[in-house]
Amino acid sequence: MEGLSRKLYLKLPAPTEADSRSSEARILSALRELGYEARMTLKVMRKLYPLCEKAGWQLTASLAWDGSCWVLVELEAGDTTREHYGLAVDLGSTTVVARLFDCNTGKCLAEDSAYNRQIAFGTDILTRIFYSKDQPEKLEELRRAAVGSIREVLEKLEKKTGIAPGGSIQLVLAGNTTMVHFFLGLDAFCVFQTPYAVQADRPGFLPAAELELPVSGYVYCYPGKSNYLGGDIISGMVATELYKKEGISVFFDIGTNGELVVGNREFLLCGAGAAGPALEGGVVRTGMRASEGAVERVKLTENGFELGVIGGGRPKGICGSGIIDLLAELFLAGWIDLRGKFVPEKSEKIQEKDGMYAVEYAPGLFFYQSDVDEFLRTKAAASTMVEYMLGEAGIGMNDISEFYVAGAFGKHVSKESAVTIGMYPDMDREKLINAGNSSLEGAGRLLLDKKILDELDDILDKMVYIQFGAVDDFLELMVAAQALPHTDLERYPSVMKKLEERSKMQKTVSKKTN
Incomplete structure (x- = not known):
């Protein structure tokens, strides 16, 4: 591996009257012969005696790149190159x-x-x-x-x-x-x-x-591009190699904030804005982070709600991926309408509670109308970022080769549920790629490949940053995106097909019952 560090085994001649070079010079000269021009830290200098003599001048040098040159940061007796x-x-x-x-x-x-x-x-x-x-x-x-x-x-x-x-x-x-x-x-x-x-x-x-x-x-x-577009996103670029691709890709890291990059090897258009704490369970009354006891999966069947709970125990609340599943299931079942409003006559599980409608998704746990409204604002902010950026670049959804969703949220959310509520675009599901923790992945890649350092300036130079908060019509676009899945239903043909299929099934069941 040609990473940011090296471990090199040195077999050095001991000093003699004919060769009385210092220990420092002797080691640095040996490194130079191996192709490494380096300097030595004070910490290592203080170890030279008696380490060199005790080791019989057979030593392992640890070199670290400091951005401009190699630095000898550790010295060990014998050959420890396997422990790197x-x-x-x-x-x-x-x-x-x-x-x-x-x-x-x-x-x-x-x-x-x-x-x-x-x-x-x-x-x-x-x-x-x-x-x-x-x-x-x-x-x-x-x-x-x-x-x-x-x-x-x-x-x-x-x-x-x-x-x-x-x-x-x-x-x-x-x-x-x-x-x-x-x-x-x-x-x-x-x-x-x-x-x-x-x-x-x-x-x-x-x-x-x-x-x-x-x-x-x-x-x-890792370097950042702006106040809201930091090193975690640049690391994500390295992880996905979006900046090297010929086809146009979208990279979206969704959390309390949403960071977005659209582009390829020719250009990178980027922006960031507030998405909202609802994605991490915040502001939802029974919301919680994705930890033990959180509902992370929801399926609505004839027998009621089937829940996937982290840790397998009794549900304590619901996290972001569970919320998206829940909203998708409620919408497809007709328990909430296009505006995200509860339709109480659809189920006895929809009750009036604390002055508003709410659905009991687990014993004693309710999802309120205010929760739905808050989450729809959050999903609208996220989807509007994508819509606006593609519009600015003059790119249609059919032009997108890959749509990466990064972060813990993207790792656990159901693609189908996210498309159903309009958080993700309705596109070929194979193009919707879970990038996982791309921030961590990119950090690991750079650790192991020093050449990536030379590519970072190119990434940053290509990036053109848009502050979504300064966009005049951003709020108007958000209002349109608050509907389920969107005010413009033609953008979501697969969701419309699901609704038609559900409607036919319900009519068939109703006829058999009557």
């Missing part, structure tokens, strides 16, 4: 996920995750931004929470593999602009406030020790 490791981290606002790689083979040895400890200071990013604004001591709390979260995941990886974090030479981190600011101890209010000139968008390679992470070399932070 690196780390990739996705620093999310809710969850931190990391992978440990064997940098000799490129194999992922283990993956683990932990909740971001910053949640204690606010479940949403905006709360954290205001919490730490012009408050250095509170900003330090958020920085330590981010670092502590990463260290927690690295400790989990060590328990799984027996490989200590210090055995890794490099760590590549991807996260949105706010998360990277907090991780580096930078005030993030600039992300939220006009003119949106952030503190740093290309921090690059930073010594791991300065960031209080137990890695021997450097931490590389």
Whole structure:
């Protein structure tokens, strides 16, 4: 692998009166002969004696790329080249996920995750931004929470593999602009406030020790494009290789915010905007994150609701993928209409509760009209971003080769349900691709392939950014998209076909009953 680190075994001649070069010069010269012009850290200099003599001048040098040259960051006795490791981290606002790689083979040895400890200071990013604004001591709390979260995941990886974090030479981190600011101890209010000139968008390679992470070399932070289009999306570009493709692709990372890229190797049109917390279970009365007890799958049958519950126990609430299934099933069954309003005469499970209609989808758990309305606003925002961007580029849905949906949400949601409610476009399902955690995937790819660094500037230069909040008719387009699946029904022929089939089935059942 030609990644961001190297481990090289050196068999050096011992010093003599005829060759009295320093230990430093002797090692750097040997590396030069292997094609590596490097410098040595003070930490390694302090290990030279007595390590070199005890090892009989047979040593393994760990080299880390710092953005401009190779740096000798670790020196070990004997041949340890087989123990060559690196780390990739996705620093999310809710969850931190990391992978440990064997940098000799490129194999992922283990993956683990932990909740971001910053949640204690606010479940949403905006709360954290205001919490730490012009408050250095509170900003330090958020920085330590981010670092502590990463260290927690690295400790989990060590328990799984027996490989200590210090055995890794490099760590590549991807996260949105706010998360990277907090991780580096930078005030993030600039992300939220006009003119949106952030503190740093290309921090690059930073010594791991300065960031209080137990890695021997450097931490590389993926660059961002703008305040709302961060390194996690650029990493997603690397993961999907959208910027290399001839055909036009769409990349959509949906969460509380929606980040969107449309393009190919010729152009990249990108934008970001608020989607809403409903996708992660927020603002829904019985909503919750995708954890144990959350309803993640819903099917409406003649016998009632069939539920898929994370962990298999009693349902405690419903998460984003479950909500989309629920809305799709209610719509196809005619329990909610095109406007998303409940039709109470359709089922006794639709009850009047707290001054509005609601459906009981599990014992004691209700989904309210206000929940439906909130979710439809969220799905309308997401689908309108796609509609507007394609319109700006003069691209029709038939021109799209691949439609990538990234993030935890895209990983678990049903394609059919998402199309049914109009969150995804009605297109060939094979073109709808779950990109998974593309932020983490892209971090791993860069760790293992140093040449990708040269491609990042090209990606950023190609990107033309649109701020959806500044688009005059964006709200008008959203209103049209709040219908199920959309005001323009011709855009969703497969959904119309499903509705016709359901209607025929219901009429057949009704005739048999009568």
